[in-house]
Amino acid sequence: MKGHYYKRDCKCQVEDCTCKWTFVVDNGINPKTGRRRQKSKGGFSTKHEAQMAAFAFLDEVKEGKSVVKKDIKFKDFIQDWLEYYIDRNAPKPGTIDNRLYSINKLMPFFAHLKLNDITEDIYQEALHTLKSQNLTRNTLEGIHTTGKMIFNFATSKKVIETNPTEQAYIRKDQKTIIEDDVEELPNFFERNELLMFLDTVNEKGLYMDEVIFTTLAYTGIRVGELVALQWKDIDFKKHTIRITKTYYNKKNNTRNYQLVPPKTLKSRRIVSVDEIVINALKKHKLEQEALIRHFGDRYSDYGYIFANFNRYPGYPVLIKLVETRMTRILKLGELNKGLTPHSLRHTHTSLLAQAGATLEEIMDRLGHYDEEVTRKVYLHFTTEVKRAACDKFSKLLQR
Template sequence: MLLDARGTLVADAEQARRAIYGGKKMARRRFQHGSLFRRGRRNKVWVGRWWEEIINPDGSIGRTRRAEVLGTVAELPSRSRAMEVLSKRLNPINSGTQRPQSTRSYSDFITKDWMPVVLPTLKYATQKHYRYILDIHLLPTFGSIRLTDIKRECVQSFLAAKLNSGLAWKTVKHIRSVFGRTLATAEDWGYINQNPVSKTELPRRPRNLSPRHVLQPHQVHLLTKELSEPSRSIALLLVLTGLRIGELLALRWKAVDLTAGTLRVIETVYDGHFDTPKTDRSARLIPLGAEAVALLKRLSQDQVNANSLVFATRAGGPLSRHNLLRRHLKPACKKLELGGITWHSLRHSHATMLDATGAPLGTVQALLGHSSSEITREIYLHAIPDDQRKAVAGVEALVFGLKRTQVAGASQSGA
């Protein structure tokens, strides 16, 4: 048994050939020398022309005339030099290593092939993210362009334009990732010979010097006093455990062991859709402190069964993180003048407090479920700056001869 171009099992080679080439026999391959001519007045260039086989939208094989600039006359001063370049360009065609190219547009491939076949294999949250990137950034620019006409140079220019437009480096990185993944599928399925995105680069990520929004311990107490249930318990557990909001809202009582003082992360939820945790390391066992256990014991008094969610709607479904943020957390933070705080800020607050206690990097990484220590270390860049204050105060003590007690008092009042 063999596979045709769409991945369908066929009986023999002849059937496979007909499935790939629309039932038409391919013309015998002819050795090509191509044609060569000069173009331009001031900046003269050598242009080569040749024939290429293409795959039409109906699957049949056709031929098309190609033209390509081989170089400037200054770079290739003689016709023989230009012919050498043209011969190298034609070598994959003459040797039979270059496959027929598709005439399909990027939009046609995405909407008819990639979205129905590949997109459903991704996690729900990832699907939403990919759809957004495609609809807002990729399809408006590349939708009408043929897959074979998307070149590395135009992709590199596109990424540079996105960075220059003011988009965050991380956003442009995501755009490049989605673009590369879709074209990798096009390459695997034979629509293009090489993924042009794989040869592009982004500049080094700029250091983010703006402080990350985190809460200090006394601010946690102020916030929990201001919040009503269930947001109060949700906020406190996020700070005490470092869970992601989707992990906490997907937490079921069967994953909580109040006797052992642990909870197990086995699910996450996004817009009402349950899924496996974000990464392999995200599926983890979290130790609970005495306060977290006491809080969960109080909540367990309303427990229906082991499969019930710890935080649920009246119908038993998951709460909406967006509604809780808009109706509860944001108004409370605005009243307390705690700007920029989100549910994820509470997870970062947990990380920075772990750092302040002197917890090793590997321990923090395991508790947070990060896939790499680099992610954890990045959070450390925004840790509570108490140690930095003490260090600077120590320098002042040496310079001005201040007593340590005076320095300590000054640093506390400055905090």
Template sequence: MATFKQYQKRDGSNAWQFQAYLGIDPVTGKSVKTTRRNFKTKKEAQLALSRLQVDFEKNGLAKRHSMTFKELYELWFEQHQKDIKATTKQRIKIYFDNHILKDFGKLLIDKVTPLFCQKQLNTWANKYLSYKKMKIYVSMVFKYGILIDVLSDNPMERTITPKRKLEAVKNVSDNYYTKDELKTFFDCLSHLKDNRAYAFFRVLAFGGLRKGEAMALLWEDINFKDKTISINKTLAELQSGKPIIQDTKTESSHRTIKLDDRTLSILKEWKNYILQEKLRLGIRDKNFSKSVVFCNSVLNSENQYLYKAYANNVMKKVANHFPDMKIIKVHDFRKTNASLLFESGASIKDVSQRLGHKSTKITTDIYIMVTQTKQDETAANFAKYMAF
């Protein structure tokens, strides 16, 4: 369907235009309509329309050169989200909605150049720590465009990832607790008489679990007879505040580790405390093994998971009551566990498996820190060996 119309130009001369519906774009699923102007005669306009219709039928891509980055992103994300976790989906949308689409969204995909991508990448590197992730996601969108044949080149691939200027290096000892500092931290929790926090952070520090892994633990995951704890899920939280249970971070994060006797004893004490509280309140729990280890309340037999900021709030509480106590990030209890395991003589492979890393390189690069105790021991052993 097309309409042809003669109109008068600004210089007073006459010209022809047409408006036409070409069909449905097989890529976007949207109607393709077009308006073309400035034809000298109606016959010339009709000929141009005929060529346009042939091109559309041949390529099925009349809108190919007018597709915006946002439209391509929406097609890519519709497919990509089928194979990812809800929290990953949420994180990707934040990257695009808050940053990427503001810079790329309205651009026509065939007009985006490597130079534009490079300039944008440099800007992101100066503003965001996650700029490398943003580059990866933009590149994935362009790759999808090549896959569905609406694009022939990925301009983001032809860029150089800039390196951020190194900021003042923070003292590495601020990122974890030494053996004595960890003992002092638990003394603080004892003074606060917070049994749940004491048991929770004991599992983090002596088991090396991630915060979400500890929050997702059920009592059936702890085998007091075999002295093991099974890590097979993690607790996450959507933007709405709704808690969800997901698979562990990676396949290697799915693991079973041994626990020391003292940690098991603390967990038994915490378990008995919950059972006594339920008994005191007249609550019968026929399926206690399926209940959450670190729950919000004993008043409800349903799985009542801790809120996301729980562990951070405990650290703030410790800081308020004990201003001289060094405070580390919650995730740094994994670094504490790794460094103390290493200091006690554990191999990198053993530490890597215990923490659930997929390779020892991750353990070495991120967690294993040569503590002062280990440095002193190494220097002493070397001097003893050299003996001159």
């Protein structure tokens, strides 16, 4: 064993002085510098105690339990974990944002604590405090999931011996009896309201409004999927739209956008569309080709269907533009101002359910594997259909 023992800062020059002993031992080679790493620790009353502590440390190193890392604070360990997480999982930008959000929520509780000092009780108390902040259960579960991943990584790297998240839980709300138990449904258009909305679009819409909102209403695709569409995704002969990507732009910077995989594997799909959508797309294609000729070399032709036509012509439009355009139409049509482009997705679900489509067919069309809101909307309208059938039966037996 390479190393030595000495009395740090001792100036007594007397063999039996009361100064404390320190050990210094080699701890491998630093792979970045090629230099040897050393571990030192003091505070021992005798040289023998320092020797025993050094031997114990080297035994732990051999077993992969080096205590070198036990002094790492939570805030300093996070960057190591984040780099590992991104390198291993290649997550989408939105997923990384969710992890960073969770980390920021955990920081006030753990930032300056050493990882080894974070006990089960401390971690559990943090979850209880977050629960008291009226965060949604989904948000709390996301934070807890991130916490578990961080401490699992710390355990696997022998930074800590005990994982404080293993038995942790999110406290459930106490159930109460509700006299009128009515599930809250998301905002969406009724059939007549949707027709009024589309009529307003046709009468008072701006450039691209008709094709944007017709496509959203008749397909139920997500706005991010819409904005990412390119002409190569449209099959005019088969009347289909291919969904293979979605648009991500956290800072709403037109030029700095990303195309990322759809929300889930199920979201990669081919959607059959009506003649109305195909005709709207054909009309828009002719208008866009005229604009491209007008802009000439100033147009960056990446093949996007819904492309900018003012600043940075040819780049895909921002999702914010679709939201702003819808707000304008709702105001002009004196319709529910609480609706959003995503409401058209719920509207598509409700109308499909009323038309007799099965839940499986709707999920397949929308690119869901299992989505609670879609299921709620579907069950609401199928219940209405069943009630109508029951009423018809009752009327048939009336005397």
